[in-house]
Amino acid sequence: MSFIELKQVGKVVKKRALLHDINACIEQNSITTLEGINGSGKTLILKAILGLIKVTGSITVNGKLVKPEEPYPVKAGILIENPSLIEEFTAYQNLLLLAKLDSNIQIEEINYLLDYFDLSRFPKQKVKKFSLGMKQKLGIAQALLGKYPLIVLDEPTNALDQESIAKLVKLIHKYQHDGLTFLIATHDSNFVEQVATKELSVQEGTINYEK
Numbered sequence: 192m193s194f195i196e197l198k199q200v201g202k203v204v205k206k207r208a209l210l211h212d213i214n215a216c217i218e219q220n221s222i223t224t225l226e227g228i229n230g231s232g233k234t235l236i237l238k239a240i241l242g243l244i245k246v247t248g249s250i251t252v253n254g255k256l257v258k259p260e261e262p263y264p265v266k267a268g269i270l271i272e273n274p275s276l277i278e279e280f281t282a283y284q285n286l287l288l289l290a291k292l293d294s295n296i297q298i299e300e301i302n303y304l305l306d307y308f309d310l311s312r313f314p315k316q317k318v319k320k321f322s323l324g325m326k327q328k329l330g331i332a333q334a335l336l337g338k339y340p341l342i343v344l345d346e347p348t349n350a351l352d353q354e355s356i357a358k359l360v361k362l363i364h365k366y367q368h369d370g371l372t373f374l375i376a377t378h379d380s381n382f383v384e385q386v387a388t389k390e391l392s393v394q395e396g397t398i399n400y401e402k
């Protein structure tokens with residue numbers, strides 16, 4: 192059995208099929224990318240896998256059926272759409288907040304990620320003063336914090352410069368080496384070439400082919 196399995200997944204909103212006939216398997220410890228143009232359905236597929244939207248068909252993660260009606264259907268590190276940051280907090284305070292909610296998160300891990308993404312140079316700066324790229328890096332750090340077995344990233348290279356993308360690639364490989372599984376939606380084909388162990392192509396609401 193694969194780590195994530197989608198069987199005949201579909202979603203219809205106001206008679207429009209946003210997702211249809213999706214059958215796919217995502218292997219444990221893989222870095223699987225979902226590539227596709229704007230509006231092809233990448234984000235909806237990520238949300239479906241996380242149980243954040245209701246779909247028809249079935250999805251299992253780690254052998255367990257995903258049930259959107261549960262309060263926290265799939266435990267995962269998540270960056271979808273804009274990072275959820277508290278603007279009045281510093282980078283450190285934002286990450287510390289997560290550590291308070293999850294006792295597995297170590298302060299050392301917070302410091303490591305802030306240093307790695309060069310965010311510890313501005314210890315007193317509130318997030319509202321951050322550039323888009325800095326916010327994006329903090330959002331990625333939030334998703335990685337706690338090393339959940341599954342990490343789901345939607346367009347992680349958004350607003351990042353080449354140097355930061357190269358660092359992100361290295362970090363993803365390091366966490367994969369530690370046993371984590373990555374599911375990444377992106378339209379950045381250069382990035383895909385550097386990270387993907389498996390590439391899925393999303394077109395018009397379905398997964399069309401696998402590499």
Ligand SMILES: Nc1ncnc2c1ncn2[C@@H]1O[C@H](COP(=O)(O)OP(=O)(O)OP(=O)(O)O)[C@@H](O)[C@H]1O
Pocket residue numbers: 204209227228229230231232233234235236378
């Ligand atoms: N709640 C909703 N109600 C109606 N239509 C929706 C809803 N959410 C998404 N859609 C539509 O579903 C399609 C797929 O959206 P999705 O956000 O998954 O695209 P995407 O591949 O992630 O695109 P992008 O690269 O722009 O983020 C789009 O046409 C979008 O307008």
